[in-house]
Amino acid sequence: MRVVSLVPSLTEAVAVSAPGVLVGVTDWCTRPTDLAGAVRIGGTKNPDVAAVTALRPDLVIANEEENRAADLDALRAAGIPVLVTEIRGLDQAFAELERVLAACGVRGRPGWLDAAEAAWADVRPHDPPRTAVVPIWRRPWMVLGRDTFAGDLLARLGVRNVYADHAERYPRIALDELNAAAPDLVVLPDEPYRFTRDDGPEAFPGAAAALVDGRHLTWYGPSLAEAPASLARALRAAHR
Template identity: 85%
Template sequence: MSLVPSLTEAVAVSAPGALVGVTDWCTHPADLGGAVRIGGTKNPDVTAVAALRPDLVLAHEEENREPDLAALRAAGLHVLVTEIRGLDQALAELGRVLDACGVPNRPRWLDEAEAAWAAVEPYEPPRTAVVPIWRRPWMVLGRDTFAGDLLARLGVRNLYGDHPERYPRVPLDDLNAAAPDLVVLPDEPYRFTPDDGPEAFPATATALVDGRHLTWYGPSLVTAPRSLAAALRAARR
């Protein structure tokens, strides 16, 4: 049972048929067999999860709420909680998850992901960026984030990477005043569009990136370096 879209994809690709339940936000791969939808990552139907009697529930310390995980443990279920703040940790946690799910051999995609990121040549000279993840109110990537680590490996330094909060709320005027070289706009969790760049950041080049490639940890890591680098190169005003 997976409560995390990234982990759903990792398990479904590596052990087809192993998942008995997934969230409404689990969209990859398209065919999840007979897995039951049990609600969102923040509001799963705990009763429905317990009724499935999975051997293991996969969760994430940020995407899922502790009260829900505590309720699942109280129902007698084994909950594996992952923590992912950077690429190296993501690769290690993915290995741990797949081992816990009984995947007998290390999947090829995991080796390909490691190789793809090891081959990355960061943009020179490095660029600075702000990375909004929400508007109304405006929120950006702050310190210690997986997405921030991926961008750093591509040569893009998050101007709010030293902020005390991981996802600070920052007024739009302050974001513009920070004078980044680049604004990186993912299409999730907020679905930013081309119109959001010129409207909000008229003096700064904006790069629209695939949110799955920026924030998901799983098979998408294989193609993420190429996808993100191309989007950053295509940044425009």
């Protein structure tokens, strides 16, 4: 089986579950750290379609949000099967991970997937619930909106995204409006924009700032087993 992954989360899931299957990965695939046997084929939004085709994969795994339809259509036109995932929440993530691993030839259920489901089954949301703005970029400011995987994870921890009902999934919102929403928290991940204590919290003087590991908030794979504890710690440590 020869697989090319265009999604960092799925790269990690496949690599730890079926070592040696991946022949191509993106430049953003950083987990696991040892992917020496796989060719780098560009970014998630600009993969080198010719390079992917040259690898003669039996399957390309992708995501409807992270990858462009035009690139996936080009791969299909070259005769390459493409499996496209859709992940908008935790339950969907578990189901899609099972589908991807089965397609990649994984037999049985990997232990990390059981551990991840057990970890999230034990989660008890913060009481009372808190509201949050969750920026993912600045210049311009962009935040989590409706129907997102990260928003679902936070909701399970008792944190309600202020923009969960917005018409867009990742709306651009002016900083004055973000502050006017008066959230209890500002949740700042370190990816895709690398927010730090000196880059983000100063923009929200009235709210506590929780700096979280972006991999634990946005990746769906083995990191899900440690994500609940990691995110809960960061939320408890939120400072003004």
